Amino acid sequence: MSASNGRATLHLPEFVPFRLNRLAVAVSDHLSAxxxxxxxxxxxxxxxxxxxxxxxxxxxxYVGESxxxxxxxxxxxxxxxxxxxxxxxxxxxxxxxxxxxxxxRMGRRxxxxxxxxxxxxxxxxxxxLTTAQRHAFQQCLGRLEEFxxxx
Amino acid sequence: MSASNGRATLHLPEFVPFRLNRLAVAVSDHLSAxxxxxxxxxxxxxxxxxxxxxxxxxxxxYVGESxxxxxxxxxxxxxxxxxxxxxxxxxxxxxxxxxxxxxxRMGRRxxxxxxxxxxxxxxxxxxxLTTAQRHAFQQCLGRLEEFxxxx
DNA sequence: TATTGTTATACTCTATAACTATA
DNA sequence: TATAGTTATAGAGTATAACAATA
Numbered sequence: 500m501s502a503s504n505g506r507a508t509l510h511l512p513e514f515v516p517f518r519l520n521r522l523a524v525a526v527s528d529h530l531s532a533x534x535x536x537x538x539x540x541x542x543x544x545x546x547x548x549x550x551x552x553x554x555x556x557x558x559x560x561y562v563g564e565s566x567x568x569x570x571x572x573x574x575x576x577x578x579x580x581x582x583x584x585x586x587x588x589x590x591x592x593x594x595x596x597x598x599x600x601x602x603x604r605m606g607r608r609x610x611x612x613x614x615x616x617x618x619x620x621x622x623x624x625x626x627x628l629t630t631a632q633r634h635a636f637q638q639c640l641g642r643l644e645e646f647x648x649x650x
Numbered sequence: 651m652s653a654s655n656g657r658a659t660l661h662l663p664e665f666v667p668f669r670l671n672r673l674a675v676a677v678s679d680h681l682s683a684x685x686x687x688x689x690x691x692x693x694x695x696x697x698x699x700x701x702x703x704x705x706x707x708x709x710x711x712y713v714g715e716s717x718x719x720x721x722x723x724x725x726x727x728x729x730x731x732x733x734x735x736x737x738x739x740x741x742x743x744x745x746x747x748x749x750x751x752x753x754x755r756m757g758r759r760x761x762x763x764x765x766x767x768x769x770x771x772x773x774x775x776x777x778x779l780t781t782a783q784r785h786a787f788q789q790c791l792g793r794l795e796e797f798x799x800x801x
Numbered sequence: 802t803a804t805t806g807t808t809a810t811a812c813t814c815t816a817t818a819a820c821t822a823t824a
Numbered sequence: 825t826a827t828a829g830t831t832a833t834a835g836a837g838t839a840t841a842a843c844a845a846t847a
Contacts, residue, residue: 509765511700511717512801515772516677518791521718523674525798526667541837549662559806566662567672569839574807596805596846614660621666627797628790635786639779640669646778647676650663692814710829720816725830747823747828 526624533616538609539583543568543576545613548602551586552610556599567649585609677775684767689760690734694719694727696764699753702737703761707750718800736760 511517527542534540540548546566551557554565563573577600580586585606588598602610625633644650662668678693685691691699697717702708705716714724728751731737736757739749753761776784795801 507766507769508704509700509768510704511697514700514768515776515788515791516674516681516768517697517717518795519670519674519677521800522791522794522798523667523670525800526670529798530667543837546662546668549660549665553659553661560804566668570806571808571839572837574805578807590846594805594847598806615658617660617665617667618658624794624797625666627793632786632790632793635783636790637666639783639787639790640666640673642778642783643673643775644669646775647673647680649672649676694814711827721829722816722831723814725828729830741823745824745828749829 529624530617530620533620534613537616538613541576541579543572544580547573547576547580547600548585548606548610548613549617551600552602552607552614555601558597558599560597562600580606680775681768681771684771685764688767689764692727692730694723695731698724698727698731698751699736699757699761699764700768702751702753703758703765706752709748709750711748713751731757 534545547562550562550565559573559577563570584603586600587603588600591597591599628636685696698713701713701716710724710728714721735754737751738754739751742748742750779787
């Protein structure tokens with residue numbers, strides 16, 4: 500095998516979209532060991548837990564908007580958590596279409612156990628960057644998110 | 651709905667693994683408009699094209715290793731490209747298990763059209779960063795890749 | 802008529818495992 | 825016995841579209 504030498508070359512390992520995708524998969528795999536194997540949560544479920552744990556009485560719609568998940572994905576994740584007794588809900592009196600969500604006692608317990616572990620993993624990843632790099636990296640993420648309308 | 655104020659809080663929109671995943675999806679969607687709608691390529695196929703276009707006579711195994719795709723995913727992508735007449739292959743004389751890959755004339759034409767568009771998209775994304783930020787960002791990606799054993 | 806949320810269905814993408822053939 | 829590559833099968837994960845209930 501031999502390298503070609505065309506005009507504009509595209510080397511996949513240096514191509515930012517490829518790198519981002521590969522990095523996101525690796526980080527996600529790294530993290531999912533916690534919430535999947537240890538707590539039996541899938542990504543959408545973990546995102547619901549994280550959202551409801553922080554913003555009590557939020558609705559499925561809010562979860563979908565803040566995590567950018569499709570409403571069917573959110574609906575199924577919530578249903579699974581309700582079945583497992585981790586999340587509870589009841590129609591809101593002022594508008595019975597909405598169903599404010601909150602963690603049950605058991606859900607809160609799981610959340611309280613989960614969050615420090617997730618934050619630890621995030622830190623364990625970021626230790627490979629200097630403090631300055633970490634700031635710069637997060638700033639870049641913010642700019643890109645803003646640029647892409649994700650913020 | 652109301653914010654809780656526990657000890658260590660995890661705000662998903664600030665949680666790096668979540669941000670990376672969301673960003674990667676958005677960038678990928680942004681890019682796939684090119685190779686999917688315009689050239690009828692799926693991500694694995696596009697990765698094979700990009701690899702073979704640069705490293706002539708590489709094998710499926712090489713593609714899998716350099717793009718971190720499973721061999722079945724690579725195999726199917728190559729098969730699709732061969733069917734479409736974009737890639738050709740023949741067993742290597744010295745070891746008939748291996749099948750060096752190369753772009754056909756048509757494949758090369760597509761590659762030559764595709765690469766500048768992909769690079770343009772990458773640049774169009776990175777313009778939201780200053781030159782210094784861009785360097786810092788790529789450096790951080792490199793450190794993280796190294797740290798995770800992706801490099 | 803619009804909105805919140807659910808569900809039936811189908812589709813995309815992927816890996817596991819078993820396979821062929823070569824070495 | 826190991827490796828390159830293929831394929832059958834099944835499993836995630838997801839969205840589209842139609843739906844019920846409420847506003």
